[in-house]
Structures are given as structure tokens and as C-alpha cells.
Amino acid sequence: MLTLVRIVDGAARAIRLIHHRLGTSAGRPMSIQHPQTCSHIEHSYKSGDPVTLDVEGQPVTARIGDTLAAALMSAGIAGLRETAGGERRGVFCGMGVCNECLVSVDGRQSQRACMIKVSGPHTVRRQAFQVLLPAQASGAAPILASDLAVRTPDLLVIGGGAGGLAAATVAAGAGLDVVLVDERAMPGGQFFKQPGAAHRFADAIAIDRQVAEGRARIERARRAGVEILSGADAWGAFAPMTVGVTTGAQSLLFRPSRLVVATGAYERGVPVPGWTLPGVMTTGAAQTLLKTDGVLPGRRVLVSGNGPLNLQVALELARAGADVAAVAELAPRPGIARAGALLGLTASALDVAWQGADMLLELYRRRIPVLYGQGLTRIEQADGSLVASLGERRFEIDAVLMGYGFLPSNELLRALGCRHDFDAARGHLVTWRTDDCETSVSGIHAVGDCCGLGGARAAADEGVIAGWAVARALGRPVDHKNLSAARARLVRHRRFQTALWQLFAAPRLHAERAEPDTIVCRCEEVTLGAVEAALSDGLPSIGEVKRRTRLGMGRCQGRYCAPVLAALLAERQGRPIDALAFFAPRVPARPVSISDLVRTGAPR
Amino acid sequence: MIGERRVPAEIGTVIVGGGIVGMCLAWFLAEEGHDVAVVDDGRHAGTIANAGGLHVQLQSRFMRLYPEMVPEFERTLPFYPRAVRHWQALASRLDEDIGLAVTGGLMVAESREQYEFLEKKCRREQQLGLEVEMLDRAALDRIAPYFADSIVGAELCATEGKVNPLLANQAIRRKALAAGVAHCTETRVTGLAQTSGGFAVETTRGPMRTGRIVIAAGAGAAELAAHLGLKVPARAEPLHMNITEATEPLIHHMVQHADRQITMKQLAAGMVVIGGGWPATLAGAAEHPTVELDSLIGSLSLAQHVIPRIGSLRLIRTWAGVNTSVDGRPVVGPVSGISGLFFAIPGDAGYTLGPLTARLVAHSILGRTPEMAIGEHTADRFNS
Numbered sequence: 001m002l003t004l005v006r007i008v009d010g011a012a013r014a015i016r017l018i019h020h021r022l023g024t025s026a027g028r029p030m031s032i033q034h035p036q037t038c039s040h041i042e043h044s045y046k047s048g049d050p051v052t053l054d055v056e057g058q059p060v061t062a063r064i065g066d067t068l069a070a071a072l073m074s075a076g077i078a079g080l081r082e083t084a085g086g087e088r089r090g091v092f093c094g095m096g097v098c099n100e101c102l103v104s105v106d107g108r109q110s111q112r113a114c115m116i117k118v119s120g121p122h123t124v125r126r127q128a129f130q131v132l133l134p135a136q137a138s139g140a141a142p143i144l145a146s147d148l149a150v151r152t153p154d155l156l157v158i159g160g161g162a163g164g165l166a167a168a169t170v171a172a173g174a175g176l177d178v179v180l181v182d183e184r185a186m187p188g189g190q191f192f193k194q195p196g197a198a199h200r201f202a203d204a205i206a207i208d209r210q211v212a213e214g215r216a217r218i219e220r221a222r223r224a225g226v227e228i229l230s231g232a233d234a235w236g237a238f239a240p241m242t243v244g245v246t247t248g249a250q251s252l253l254f255r256p257s258r259l260v261v262a263t264g265a266y267e268r269g270v271p272v273p274g275w276t277l278p279g280v281m282t283t284g285a286a287q288t289l290l291k292t293d294g295v296l297p298g299r300r301v302l303v304s305g306n307g308p309l310n311l312q313v314a315l316e317l318a319r320a321g322a323d324v325a326a327v328a329e330l331a332p333r334p335g336i337a338r339a340g341a342l343l344g345l346t347a348s349a350l351d352v353a354w355q356g357a358d359m360l361l362e363l364y365r366r367r368i369p370v371l372y373g374q375g376l377t378r379i380e381q382a383d384g385s386l387v388a389s390l391g392e393r394r395f396e397i398d399a400v401l402m403g404y405g406f407l408p409s410n411e412l413l414r415a416l417g418c419r420h421d422f423d424a425a426r427g428h429l430v431t432w433r434t435d436d437c438e439t440s441v442s443g444i445h446a447v448g449d450c451c452g453l454g455g456a457r458a459a460a461d462e463g464v465i466a467g468w469a470v471a472r473a474l475g476r477p478v479d480h481k482n483l484s485a486a487r488a489r490l491v492r493h494r495r496f497q498t499a500l501w502q503l504f505a506a507p508r509l510h511a512e513r514a515e516p517d518t519i520v521c522r523c524e525e526v527t528l529g530a531v532e533a534a535l536s537d538g539l540p541s542i543g544e545v546k547r548r549t550r551l552g553m554g555r556c557q558g559r560y561c562a563p564v565l566a567a568l569l570a571e572r573q574g575r576p577i578d579a580l581a582f583f584a585p586r587v588p589a590r591p592v593s594i595s596d597l598v599r600t601g602a603p604r
Numbered sequence: 605m606i607g608e609r610r611v612p613a614e615i616g617t618v619i620v621g622g623g624i625v626g627m628c629l630a631w632f633l634a635e636e637g638h639d640v641a642v643v644d645d646g647r648h649a650g651t652i653a654n655a656g657g658l659h660v661q662l663q664s665r666f667m668r669l670y671p672e673m674v675p676e677f678e679r680t681l682p683f684y685p686r687a688v689r690h691w692q693a694l695a696s697r698l699d700e701d702i703g704l705a706v707t708g709g710l711m712v713a714e715s716r717e718q719y720e721f722l723e724k725k726c727r728r729e730q731q732l733g734l735e736v737e738m739l740d741r742a743a744l745d746r747i748a749p750y751f752a753d754s755i756v757g758a759e760l761c762a763t764e765g766k767v768n769p770l771l772a773n774q775a776i777r778r779k780a781l782a783a784g785v786a787h788c789t790e791t792r793v794t795g796l797a798q799t800s801g802g803f804a805v806e807t808t809r810g811p812m813r814t815g816r817i818v819i820a821a822g823a824g825a826a827e828l829a830a831h832l833g834l835k836v837p838a839r840a841e842p843l844h845m846n847i848t849e850a851t852e853p854l855i856h857h858m859v860q861h862a863d864r865q866i867t868m869k870q871l872a873a874g875m876v877v878i879g880g881g882w883p884a885t886l887a888g889a890a891e892h893p894t895v896e897l898d899s900l901i902g903s904l905s906l907a908q909h910v911i912p913r914i915g916s917l918r919l920i921r922t923w924a925g926v927n928t929s930v931d932g933r934p935v936v937g938p939v940s941g942i943s944g945l946f947f948a949i950p951g952d953a954g955y956t957l958g959p960l961t962a963r964l965v966a967h968s969i970l971g972r973t974p975e976m977a978i979g980e981h982t983a984d985r986f987n988s
């Protein structure tokens with residue numbers, strides 16, 4: 001019965017997808033006629049209502065609450081932002097980090113389609129490299145930072161995922177005055193992401209459970225008294241303890257007594273020829289499109305990379321009706337040797353092995369090959385589709401997913417001077433923390449994936465631990481039972497993660513698959529050849545390579561290319577990969593508009 | 605491998621500091637057949653962090669703040685138009701485009717009183733030979749139709765402009781290397797002493813002996829001078845910069861304000877660079893140049909106040925860099941009593957002055973008559 005529901009659901013979606021690709025609107029009524037006149041009646045829309053967008057002059061049917069990226073993608077519009085070199089880019093990260101999905105919405109430029117929820121019959125335009133300016137504007141009177149509104153809660157939490165919500169809930173429950181800021185339209189973070197339009201899930205039951213748990217956690221935080229500011233960007237952090245936040249309506253400065261940073265992680269980028277083509281995206285981006293909007297990244301999909309997320313997403317896509325050509329897994333086929341490595345961790349390892357076996361079995365039943373020890377070597381544009389190569393094997397598909405592991409979003413922590421050490425095994429900087437999740441800077445805690453990937457469960461328990469640490473520091477009683485239960489669970493979660501990654505251990509790719517004309521820095525379109533030329537001219541420092549090539553100077557702040565360059569420098573020059581090898585974190589952590597930054601929110 | 609590199613043990617000329625002045629000077633000397641090493645620790649160079657504005661006209665804000673200094677300012681004024689001509693000459697000798705554009709600079713006034721001050725300044729500058737003129741609002745709108753309603757007019761200096769430092773620094777470095785300069789990067793000079801035949805130089809990558817030493821070390825000059833018992837009051841002045849996403853061509857001039865701390869220009873690729881001398885800090889033991897919140901908000905707020913249309917642009921990057929501040933004037937040429945020692949520190953707007961400063965010092969080293977009298981601008985003024 002369950003399977004049947006899934007198949008029917010999947011088939012319906014596949015049909016909808018195909019209709020959209022053919023440019024029809026799958027029979028949806030076009031209820032709204034004139035985009036310009038509608039902003040004032042937005043409130044009359046309900047989540048899930050159909051609405052017609054004007055996309056480059058063409059009508060596109062979407063649903064209120066969908067992300068704009070999903071709406072565009074289901075209409076077959078993959079190419080969005082235009083680069084300086086004239087290329088089109090599409091959704092890549094699906095989570096607000098890469099800035100590749102920029103479009104202009106109702107005249108506002110540089111909106112991230114993946115972060116915007118459809119709220120009316122918007123006018124959507126593709127955006128050139130040089131963004132347009134309004135014909136007229138009136139500036140605001142000059143202000144100083146001291147004119148901005150200052151908030152001084154007991155605790156500020158940055159990030160509303162599993163970790164941030166837990167920390168905020170515990171601290172507020174202990175009687176503290178807590179504000180949580182999150183850049184998304186809804187809290188929940190990556191794992192407990194809340195869908196926009198209801199009832200359009202691929203794997204309705206399983207996902208509903210996850211969504212429902214997230215909703216309950218958000219509800220619990222609200223009930224505990226946490227003030228949640230959604231759509232709020234923490235754009236900069238300044239030592240000792242100031243955080244700049246823009247809400248769109250106001251530019252705020254937070255000077256809390258304590259700070260919990262819970263900004264999560266994003267997916268590593270691996271430059272391969274063709275990885276900048278629209279239709280090539282991270283595995284997480286495809287998962288988000290599917291889970292929150294019920295949209296497939298394409299009909300025929302190739303999944304590649306390293307780690308369990310790829311297997312899981314391949315299955316989720318297949319269940320939703322996608323034709324998954326294969327899963328290319330960099331790690332070698334699990335064998336006796338690695339099973340042996342897991343023996344010491346029996347309980348967790350069994351769990352992993354069991355879940356893994358389950359997924360593999362279903363992939364097998366669905367005839368989706370898992371190709372071990374293989375990675376993407378090239379992606380090319382073909383007539384209306386993509387051709388992806390794994391060495392000699394070629395696949396004609398609509399979308400390529402790349403999931404090569406995660407990198408922590410630790411830029412605010414680094415800007416605040418919190419100590420970080422390079423972890424060679426994980427290939428990234430790891431935040432130094434005490435058992436209470438306090439960083440090297442007293443009063444600043446860090447929880448969850450922003451300290452290194454640990455999973456949603458670990459993030460939540462770290463949040464609980466940090467929440468109680470903050471309560472204790474501010475003189476509130478601690479529920480020791482609750483705290484030690486969290487500590488005990490955390491040990492198990494960490495063991496589980498360790499087992500998982502041992503099972504999927506694979507060589508980490510940096511620029512090995514790139515060719516001289518492959519782009520390494522997506523924002524500034526810097527090729528491997530240009531980087532190599534800079535590297536071979538003297539023994540330049542990382543800053544000097546950056547200045548020579550412009551690598552890392554774009555909107556994403558070097559999040560994808562800096563680790564690649566750090567690895568290249570280490571290899572060529574024997575430089576240690578340490579905190580200094582990554583670029584010094586710079587404000588803004590996210591691109592923010594000048595007007596938003598200087599908006600006092602008060603009448604002048 | 606970076607750890608194993610050593611400096612040359614013996615070389616004719618050592619230039620300490622590989623900023624715009626040091627690299628130009630190294631190139632000019634190497635072209636004349638000298639063997640030259642540039643030793644640079646690359647830590648605090650203004651050259652790698654600056655905004656690329658080619659400044660000529662006097663800063664009315666400083667004239668109003670420090671009226672007693674105006675004669676000093678006027679003394680160095682002739683350097684600036686000449687410095688821009690040196691940039692133009694230099695650009696024509698480089699193999700790549702460096703984004704040099706002498707499209708003029710506007711200093712805008714927001715009140716009658718500011719406008720009248722600019723008018724007086726303009727007349728004085730005309731007497732001193734600058735190409736400047738006053739524009740009322742209507743005339744301003746004809747060449748720059750984007751200012752806030754509050755702007756009443758501007759002074760236009762035709763010989764101001766901009767250059768892209770990222771491109772220029774590379775192009776100059778390539779020329780210097782091609783001329784045979786040894787460029788010792790990530791190397792710090794830790795000691796300097798006179799010897800019978802010249803100088804002994806201690807560095808973090810080994811000792812050097814040389815017959816001639818040039819201190820082109822910006823803010824590092826004070827410490828280096830002290831090794832030789834000299835006083836040069838060069839200070840590090842960390843400054844803040846902002847850059848936006850790229851936008852359609854709008855701002856063709858370099859833009860400054862008669863009375864407020866703001867400078868704006870647009871790069872050829874479309875990004876708007878916003879600065880104006882807002883302070884930054886040197887953070888921690890490593891003295892890492894670090895952006896300050898107050899400067900970020902203050903400078904961006906002024907930017908959208910003067911040119912409201914850029915308010916919708918996104919800030920994508922900020923940075924802090926180290927400027928060198930002495931007494932507003934260059935410190936150039938030889939020093940009485942220590943033969944073989946030269947200074948090469950530009951005055952205010954030191955990137956503008958870089959190639960000219962290098963040329964003046966090169967001529968002084970080569971025993972030619974510099975094209976401008978530098979006698980009153982040597983380090984002797986601090987060491988009498």
C-alpha cells in the first residue's frame with residue numbers, strides 16, 4: 001500500500017515535471033493577470049495557491065510558498081545568473097551559499113532564488129553580471145554605527161537548525177532572554193527544513209515525520225520564549241561580541257551577554273570540467289528541491305561523490321519518479337577490510353551497516369547501479385541535456401548531483417577570533433571547543449555542523465549542552481539530568497558519525513579532476529590554468545595568488561575555491577594547511593545591500 | 605619549497621619594501637644595469653590594499669581641519685599632476701592593461717558654504733597650475749547626473765583618475781623580474797648596520813651584504829631607520845575599504861566630498877569601490893589589519909547619501925590595509941652622513957605618487973638631476 005502511494009505520487013510528479021519542461025502549465029488555472037498590481041493583495045494568498053509568475057515575459061505557474069528556484073526549475077528554466085564571461089549559472093548549493101541562482105524579483109536585483117519563497121505573482125528577470133540600478137532613489141541621511149538599534153539579550157543564537165533551536169530552547173526555558181536569528185524564511189535549518197507549500201512530498205510519510213519533528217522543535221522554542229527572527233542575515237561579527245544583523249526592515253547590532261553560533265555546514269565543491277553548467281548541483285540542493293517543493297532536478301539524474309547522503313538522495317529521487325542513471329561513489333566497494341575496521345564500534349557500526357544495506361538493497365531492486373571507486377570526470381552540454389562521464393562511461397542526463405562531503409560555515413567564529421585547527425582527516429578547519437561547546441573566546445559557544453559535520457542529532461545535543469552552559473554562566477539553575485542525558489547521547493552520535501565516515505573513507509578530491517580551462521573559482525571565473533600560472537611564478541602566498549587571479553573575491557567569499565587553493569599550495573610549496581592558509585574571514589559573511597545595512601528602521 | 609628559500613648573500617643594491625615604490629624603483633635601477641634585490645615581508649603593504657585613486661586636488665576637508673597646514677599642503681601640490689603623468693608614461697611601457705583612466709575627479713559640495721570654500725580652493729589651485737574648474741549643479745548634472753538632491757555643485761579636476769592596483773602591481777612586478785630583479789618575498793629585514801664597504805643586512809632568510817640600501821618600507825621605515833640611528837616618524841595607519849557587486853557603468857569620475865570622509869569610484873568591471881580614509885585596526889599579536897564596524901557603517905551610509913542609486917547594491921567585500929603616514933610630505937633621496945643610504949617614502953596618496961617617487965630616487969641614486977627638487981624632502985628634516 002505504502003509503495004503504491006509512493007509510485008502514484010512519483011508518477012504524478014514526473015508528469016508535472018515533463019509538462020513544465022514542455023512549457024505547458026499542467027492544466028493549472030492562471031488566476032492572476034497583472035504582476036505589477038498585486039503586491040498589496042499578497043496577503044490574500046494561501047500557501048499552496050497557484051499563481052502565475054512573469055518570467056522573462058513568459059507565464060510560469062508556481063505555488064505560493066514554493067521556493068522561487070523550484071518554481072523556475074519545474075518550468076524548465078535552469079540557467080539563471082549571467083557571469084562576467086557570459087555564461088549562465090543555475091542553482092548549485094540550494095542553500096544560499098553559492099550565489100549562483102541570483103535573479104531580479106519585482107525589480108529587486110541579486111535575490112537568491114533558492115532562498116526566496118513565492119509570495120505573489122512576481123516578475124522575475126534573469127540578471128546580467130552588472131546588476132541594474134533603480135532609475136531613481138532617495139538616499140537616507142548619513143548615520144554612524146552608533147545610530148543603529150542595539151539589542152542586548154542574555155543570549156543570541158545564530159542559526160535556527162537543530163543545534164541553534166536546541167540551545168535557544170534550553171536557555172529560554174532556564175529563564176534567559178534569548179533571540180535566535182536565521183537567514184531563511186522559516187527556522188529548521190538543513191535537517192528540519194520546513195516546506196513552503198504543503199502536501200507535495202516525495203516520500204510523504206517519512207518526510208512528514210521529519211518535518212513534523214522540526215515543527216515541534218520550532219514550536220517548543222517559541223513556547224519557551226525564544227524570539228525568532230527569520231529572514232535575518234548575520235552579516236558580520238566583530239570582536240569582542242558584536243553581531244550585525246539585517247532583517248530587511250532594520251539593521252540591528254546585537255551585543256548579547258553570551259553567543260551561540262550554530263551556522264551549519266555546506267557542501268564542498270570539487271572542480272570538474274563542466275561543473276558550472278546549469279543542471280549540475282550539489283546533492284543537498286536536489287534533496288532540498290525535492291523535500292520542500294516536490295520538484296525533481298531533472299528527469300534523468302546521475303548522482304556522484306562520496307558519502308551516505310548520495311545513496312539516500314538517489315533513493316528519494318527514484319521514489320519520486322526520477323530515473324537515476326547511477327550513483328558514482330568515490331570510496332571503494334565496502335569489503336572485509338573496512339568491515340574489520342568497524343568491528344571495534346559494533347553497536348554503531350551495525351546500525352550503519354544495517355541502514356546502508358537497506359539502502360543498497362532498495363537501489364539494487366530499483367536497478368540503480370552503485371559504481372564504487374568512481375568519480376565524475378567531465379560534464380558537457382548536449383542538445384537539451386547534459387552528458388556526464390565517469391572515465392570511459394558516459395551518461396546522457398538532465399541533472400548531475402555532486403555530493404563530496406561538507407565544509408563548516410565557521411566564518412563568523414573565525415572573525416570573532418575563535419581558535420581553529422586544521423583537521424587533516426576531515427580536510428577542514430575544526431573549531432576548538434570545551435566539553436561545554438565553548439570556544440577559545442570566553443562567552444562564545446559553537447554547536448552543530450559549523451564546527452565540523454556531526455549530523456542533526458549531535459547538533460541538537462550540543463545545543464542542549466551549550467544552552468545549559470549559558471544558563472549556568474548567567475546564574476540560572478541547571479537540569480543536570482537533562483544535561484547528562486544529552487552528553488551520553490552525544491557520545492553515541494559521535495561514534496555513529498565516525499563509523500559512517502570510516503565506511504565511506506575515500507581519497508579527498510581537490511583539483512585532481514580539473515583541467516586547465518576548468519573553473520576553480522565560480523564567482524570570478526578563475527580557471528585552474530590561471531591558478532597554476534600564478535602558483536608557478538615564484539612562491540606566492542595565498543593572498544598573493546588571490547590578488548593575481550581574483551580567486552575568492554566574489555560573492556561567495558571563496559567558500560568553494562579557498563579549500564582547493566589551500567590544498568594546492570600545501571602540495572606545491574610545502575606550506576602547512578592551517579587557519580592562515582584559508583582566507584582571513586571578511587565581512588560581510590553574506591552579500592548585503594547598502595540600504596539594508598544602514599537602515600535604522602526608525603523615522604528620521 | 606617556501607621554507608628553504610634564502611636571500612642572495614651579496615648584491616649591489618638592496619631595496620627594503622616591495623610596494624609600488626620599491627618595485628618601480630627596482631625596475632628602473634635594473635634597467636640601468638644595476639643588480640638589485642627587493643626584500644619584502646608582504647605584511648602591511650598599502651600597495652596591495654589601496655583603492656587605486658589617482659589624486660591631484662587638495663583635500664578641502666583637511667584644509668578646513670588644519671588651516672595652519674595649508675602652506676605645507678601647497679608645497680607638495682606640484683608633485684601630484686606630475687605623478688599622474690608618470691603613471692601614464694609607465695602604463696605605456698607595460699605589457700598589460702592596468703585599468704588606468706584619467707577621467708577626472710569631482711569634489712562635491714553639499715552647501716553654499718562648502719561650495720564657496722571650493723571656489724576659493726579652485727582659484728588658488730589654478731594659480732598653482734592645476735587643471736580645475738567649478739561646476740554648478742546644472743553643469744554637474746551634464747557630466748554626472750546621479751548625485752543626491754542635496755549636492756549643490758562640485759570642483760572638477762581634469763587630471764585625476766584611477767588605476768587598478770591588482771593589475772598594475774602585477775604588470776610592474778613582471779617588468780622588474782624581467783629586468784633581473786631578485787624579489788625576496790615573505791622575508792623580513794630584522795637588522796641593518798653600516799660596514800666598511802656598505803651595509804650588513806639581517807633578514808629572516810639569511811644575511812646579505814650590499815653597497816647600497818634603499819628604505820622603501822612604508823610604515824616599516826621608522827624601525828629600519830632606527831637600526832642606523834636615524835629618526836623617520838613613519839606610522840602605520842590602517843584604513844577601511846568596501847567594494848560592491850558589479851553594476852552598470854554609472855560613475856565615471858573619482859568622487860570625493862568637500863567636507864565628508866568619502867571617496868568613490870567604479871572599476872571597469874563595474875564594481876563600486878568605497879573608501880575615504882575610515883580607520884581600521886591592527887588586531888592581535890600578528891597585527892592583522894581588521895575592519896571596524898563603525899567605519900563600515902559610516903562609509904557606506906555616506907556613499908548612499910551622496911549617490912542614492914547605489915544603495916540597492918550589495919556590499920560583497922570589505923578589507924583593511926595599512927597606509928603610511930609621515931608628515932604629509934615625501935621622504936626621499938640620500939641622507940647626510942651615511943653614504944649609500946636612501947629613503948623612498950611617498951607622501952599622502954602614496955599610490956598616486958609611487959612611480960614618480962621611484963623615478964626621483966632612481967635619478968638621485970644614479971647621480972642625475974631629479975626632475976623636481978627633492979632637497980627639502982629628505983630624511984634630514986627629522987635628523988638635524
Ligand SMILES: Cc1cc2nc3c(=O)[nH]c(=O)nc-3n(C[C@H](O)[C@H](O)[C@H](O)COP(=O)(O)OP(=O)(O)OC[C@H]3O[C@@H](n4cnc5c(N)ncnc54)[C@H](O)[C@@H]3O)c2cc1C
Nearest residue numbers: 159161162163183189190191234263264284448449455456
Ligand atoms: C545540504 C545538506 C543536506 C543534508 N541532508 C541530510 C540528510 O538527508 N540526512 C541527514 O541525516 N542529515 C543531512 N544533513 C546533515 C544535517 O542537516 C545537519 O547535520 C544538521 O542540519 C546540522 O544542524 P545545525 O543546527 O548544525 O545546522 P543547520 O541545520 O545547517 O542550520 C544552520 C542554520 O543557520 C543558518 N545560517 C547560517 N549562517 C547564517 C548567518 N550568517 N546568518 C543567519 N543565518 C545563518 C542557515 O541558513 C541554517 O538555517 C544535510 C546537510 C546539508 C548541508
Ligand SMILES: Cc1cc2nc3c(=O)[nH]c(=O)nc-3n(C[C@H](O)[C@H](O)[C@H](O)COP(=O)(O)OP(=O)(O)OC[C@H]3O[C@@H](n4cnc5c(N)ncnc54)[C@H](O)[C@@H]3O)c2cc1C
Nearest residue numbers: 621623624625645650651654657793822824953954955956
Ligand atoms: C585602504 C587604503 C586605500 C588607499 N587608497 C589610495 C588611493 O586611492 N590613492 C593613493 O594614491 N593612495 C592610496 N593609499 C595609499 C597607498 O596605498 C600607499 O601610500 C602606497 O601604496 C605606499 O606604497 P609604498 O611602496 O611606499 O609602501 P607599501 O606599499 O606600504 O610597501 C611597503 C612594504 O615594505 C614592507 N616592509 C616594511 N618593513 C619591512 C621590513 N623590515 N622588512 C621587509 N619588508 C618590510 C611592508 O611589509 C610592505 O610590503 C591607500 C592606502 C590604503 C591602506
Ligand code: FES
Nearest residue numbers: 092094096099114
Ligand atoms: S543555489 Fe541559491 S545560493 Fe546557491
